[in-house]
Amino acid sequence: MPEDRAARRAAIRAAIEADPAQTNTAIAKRFRASRDLVIEVRRQQAGALVMGRYESTCRTIAECAAVDEVKDIRDKARALEVYTQQAKNREAEEQAREVRLRAERRGGEIMLTQIVREAQPMADSRVVAKMFSKEHKHVMRDIRDLIELGPEQRSKFELTFDAVPEPKGGARRGPYYVMNEEGFMRLVMPFTGAAAYAVRKAFYSGLSGNARDARRAARGVRRMHARLGTAGARIEAARHGWCARSQYPQA
Structure with a gap:
């Protein structure tokens, strides 16, 4: 067990880096340190992780051209948002939240731009579920509701099947919908969040x-x-x- 304060801080920092999900209380007990010291170390780390990369991350988001790229940044920003909240670093938490919202808005813009440019059914329900933070089964349900409310909507959505791997081997037919621009807009208009706003x-x-x-x-x-x-x-x-x-x- 490190006795020197600097060595103890370094050990706490290493423990946080190894498992950021650990609670402050658990780390404090492990190293026989005060909980305030753990929070202080975590706050400093959170600031370095988020605030030091804020400008470059925002530029990266603006340059993204694919939904998967934006989604990856959004997921990391969400994890950092939780981490900075635990660290009680309000400024870093706000910047992580801003990065997440920027990524979600950019994802919505990319999806709409691709549909308009291609003028072909290219957005599928799986991508919509990922970008708008929804479960795919709920997106499928919303599409079926649209079709039932107005049978004329059927031409805007096309039911397709794809092979989905099973945990124990083999594959099953997994349904999903592809949609054109009008179908996409009708589907996402009631959604909430930064991507839907964009x-x-x-x-x-x-x-x-x-x-x-x-x-x-x-x-x-x-x-x-x-x-x-x-x-x-x-x-x-x-x-x-x-x-x-x-x-x-x-x-």
């Missing part, structure tokens, strides 16, 4: 952009009609020999 924000931004384009086009048509109307009046005035500045015939 999808809704992108969707409504697109609607706003379409509305702005429509208003801009309408203003252009009105201006064109006004110019044509003015030119038509001048032509009519010249045809009748009227003065351009007055509405009366020339003398």
Whole structure:
């Protein structure tokens, strides 16, 4: 058992790194240290783990182009969020939470972008379940409910089967749905969380952009009609020999 305070802190740090899930009380008993000392060491480690990598992680999230990459960062950020909460490092906890939310928003943006770009059924219910932190069986249930409420929705979803390995060997047929853009939007609109928020924000931004384009086009048509109307009046005035500045015939 280390007697020196510095050696004890190093031993506590090593124990935390080996098993971050250990409770502060268990580590304190193991090294005969105060619980406050364990919390202090954990707080320092949490700050180094999160705050030292915050900027680079945010840049990595912005550069991600695949859902799996974002999901991996999101899962690690969630684990760090729990770890910093145990360490009672509020600042590091907030940064870990911000990283998780950024990753979830980026995942929603990537999914929507891929569907719109491909214009083909490419998102499947398994990816939706992973990205939106849901169980796949619940996503399947939501899709079946959509189809039952409106049979016309059936064309937006296609039931597919894939081989799923069994724990004791062999495989079974595992069902999942693939969906197009409209089906994806109808499915995730009621979802909550950062990824769902990013999808809704992108969707409504697109609607706003379409509305702005429509208003801009309408203003252009009105201006064109006004110019044509003015030119038509001048032509009519010249045809009748009227003065351009007055509405009366020339003398």
